[in-house]
Amino acid sequence: RKEVEQDPGPFNVPEGATVAFNCTYSNSASQSFFWYRQDCRKEPKLLMSVYSSGNEDGRFTAQLNRASQYISLLIRDSKLSDSATYLCVVNWGSQGNLIFGKGTKLSVKP
Amino acid sequence: EAGVTQFPSHSVIEKGQTVTLRCDPISGHDNLYWYRRVMGKEIKFLLHFVKESKQDESGMPNNRFLAERTGGTYSTLKVQPAELEDSGVYFCASSQTGSGNTIYFGEGSWLTVV
Numbered sequence: 001r002k003e004v005e006q007d008p009g010p011f012n013v014p015e016g017a018t019v020a021f022n023c024t025y026s027n028s029a030s031q032s033f034f035w036y037r038q039d040c041r042k043e044p045k046l047l048m049s050v051y052s053s054g055n056e057d058g059r060f061t062a063q064l065n066r067a068s069q070y071i072s073l074l075i076r077d078s079k080l081s082d083s084a085t086y087l088c089v090v091n092w093g094s095q096g097n098l099i100f101g102k103g104t105k106l107s108v109k110p
Numbered sequence: 111e112a113g114v115t116q117f118p119s120h121s122v123i124e125k126g127q128t129v130t131l132r133c134d135p136i137s138g139h140d141n142l143y144w145y146r147r148v149m150g151k152e153i154k155f156l157l158h159f160v161k162e163s164k165q166d167e168s169g170m171p172n173n174r175f176l177a178e179r180t181g182g183t184y185s186t187l188k189v190q191p192a193e194l195e196d197s198g199v200y201f202c203a204s205s206q207t208g209s210g211n212t213i214y215f216g217e218g219s220w221l222t223v224v
Binding site: 004032042043044045046087093094095096097098099100101102103 | 165215
């Protein structure tokens with residue numbers, strides 16, 4: 001079983017749509033959870049951390065379910081600029097030893 | 111403020127040759143990390159420096175890879191001798207001291223071994 005699993009997509013959605021990404025992780029001792037965004041041939045950039053109580057940042061909402069070892073990201077009112085690969089990332093070991101999923105590709109069309 | 115910078119951005123070398131990748135972290139960041147993504151795989155952690163000390167090198171694939179951070183500033187990652195399966199993108203990242211600080215990535219060094 002992979003350490004962090006994501007649906008690879010691609011998700012092709014029209015502008016304005018709501019899209020949800022899911023992620024599962026294998027290690028119940030995981031301590032920190034993140035969503036990163038990566039544009040084509042660019043570096044990963046932190047989109048948001050994910051907290052147990054769930055958190056929201058504008059059009060983006062992240063949820064964590066520790067019992068199910070499941071993380072989600074919801075994007076509302078999709079913009080063309082949201083097109084990217086979204087990486088689910090967890091940390092259970094030493095600081096900075098981030099475990100990445102392979103990413104889910106999102107393409108937002110006009 | 112300059113971000114994490116990496117050099118070279120692209121490199122094509124022959125199997126058996128040596129390549130050295132350089133990373134300059136964000137100024138003042140004591141933590142420096144190396145990651146890589148090989149074709150079709152996820153990004154994988156290689157190692158973590160705190161200043162000049164190796165904090166965690168559990169992700170280094172084998173002894174053909176040598177990372178250094180003399181003086182605690184920039185870091186180098188040398189691959190010697192390079193093999194075909196080493197092709198991929200090598201990311202460097204840095205963060206400030208303390209837990210919970212954002213890790214910032216460089217744009218990566220793309221390595222192709224032919």
